[in-house]
Amino acid sequence: MNMEEALGILKQKGYKYTKKRKDILSYFDQEDGYRSAKDLLHFMEPAYPGISFDTIYRNLHLFDELAILESTELEGEKHFRISCVGHHHHHFICKQCGITKEIDTCPMDNVKGELGGFQIEDHKFEIYGRCPSCQAS
Amino acid sequence: MNMEEALGILKQKGYKYTKKRKDILSYFDQEDGYRSAKDLLHFMEPAYPGISFDTIYRNLHLFDELAILESTELEGEKHFRISCVGHHHHHFICKQCGITKEIDTCPMDNVKGELGGFQIEDHKFEIYGRCPSCQAS
DNA sequence: CTTTAAAACGTAATCATTATTATTTACAAA
DNA sequence: TTTGTAAATAATAATGATTACGTTTTAAAG
Numbered sequence: 001m002n003m004e005e006a007l008g009i010l011k012q013k014g015y016k017y018t019k020k021r022k023d024i025l026s027y028f029d030q031e032d033g034y035r036s037a038k039d040l041l042h043f044m045e046p047a048y049p050g051i052s053f054d055t056i057y058r059n060l061h062l063f064d065e066l067a068i069l070e071s072t073e074l075e076g077e078k079h080f081r082i083s084c085v086g087h088h089h090h091h092f093i094c095k096q097c098g099i100t101k102e103i104d105t106c107p108m109d110n111v112k113g114e115l116g117g118f119q120i121e122d123h124k125f126e127i128y129g130r131c132p133s134c135q136a137s
Numbered sequence: 138m139n140m141e142e143a144l145g146i147l148k149q150k151g152y153k154y155t156k157k158r159k160d161i162l163s164y165f166d167q168e169d170g171y172r173s174a175k176d177l178l179h180f181m182e183p184a185y186p187g188i189s190f191d192t193i194y195r196n197l198h199l200f201d202e203l204a205i206l207e208s209t210e211l212e213g214e215k216h217f218r219i220s221c222v223g224h225h226h227h228h229f230i231c232k233q234c235g236i237t238k239e240i241d242t243c244p245m246d247n248v249k250g251e252l253g254g255f256q257i258e259d260h261k262f263e264i265y266g267r268c269p270s271c272q273a274s
Numbered sequence: 275c276t277t278t279a280a281a282a283c284g285t286a287a288t289c290a291t292t293a294t295t296a297t298t299t300a301c302a303a304a
Numbered sequence: 305t306t307t308g309t310a311a312a313t314a315a316t317a318a319t320g321a322t323t324a325c326g327t328t329t330t331a332a333a334g
Contacts, residue, residue: 153330153331153332154331154332155330173321174321175320175321190321190322190323191323191325194323195323213320214320214321215321
């Protein structure tokens with residue numbers, strides 16, 4: 001997912017184009033990892049002093065709903081990253097910097113046999129640790 | 138993990154035996170699924186009117202630390218279940234009633250090859266859906 | 275029994291998130 | 305270009321989960 005695609009989705013669904021939304025998208029476009037609402041707020045503050053929580057949260061949720069962003073819960077805080085659309089995948093997530101690495105292995109095929117009678121709706125597979133550059137520092 | 142084991146751990150580590158702790162443990166012993174602090178509070182209230190949050194949360198964390206309970210985050214709330222010690226495992230979790238089913242498949246072996254240079258510290262694999270009895274209702 | 279360290283109480287604070295109402299703005303149609 | 309209107313934002317306030325704190329109570333060891 002890149003900015004043009006994301007802006008295209010917004011337009012197509014009838015949502016308005018605002019500079020704030022563009023800037024939010026550009027933030028996630030440039031970052032390659034999970035970021036919190038607070039991280040985004042800190043990024044936005046210089047350009048928009050006093051920007052409200054509402055704007056941050058509403059847009060994060062909107063983008064999550066539109067699958068422009070994907071989200072996960074890390075230590076009690078929701079974190080978001082730009083969506084890697086196209087194919088099913090999971091992530092390694094660096095505990096220190098939040099950067100992600102795509103994992104192509106999905107365990108669900110091997111598991112379905114164990115779950116006869118259970119209706120599977122969703123699953124979460126995440127690996128946590130330190131990325132190479134955080135190990136070095 | 139059963140009550141005797143759990144109480145043994147408490148004793149061995151020098152923590153006191155109280156009726157509240159016994160009741161908390163008996164709650165998780167009888168429930169076979171993830172339960173929230175609120176769930177536990179509701180269970181405790183009749184026997185201990187006005188029991189404080191502090192008692193609930195402190196003991197949940199203590200038991201989590203001692204690996205008497207294990208925890209996961211579901212929809213912004215921490216949930217706890219009695220620990221299935223002994224072997225590594227994952228869980229199917231029913232979104233409706235919180236009951237769990239053990240999954241013996243662990244995807245980590247297949248994944249390590251994809252993560253050269255990344256230091257793996259932890260992982261989470263959970264499957265969400267409806268258990269057979271919740272599907273029926 | 276007495277001691278004492280831990281547990282529990284009562285309450286307030288904190289942190290993330292959501293809701294509310296009023297104002298402002300993007301955008302399309304006149 | 306102007307204007308109407310629905311959407312977006314601001315400025316709080318509220319909520320819900322969790323943690324912190326000073327005091328009192330209690331389990332359990334001597």
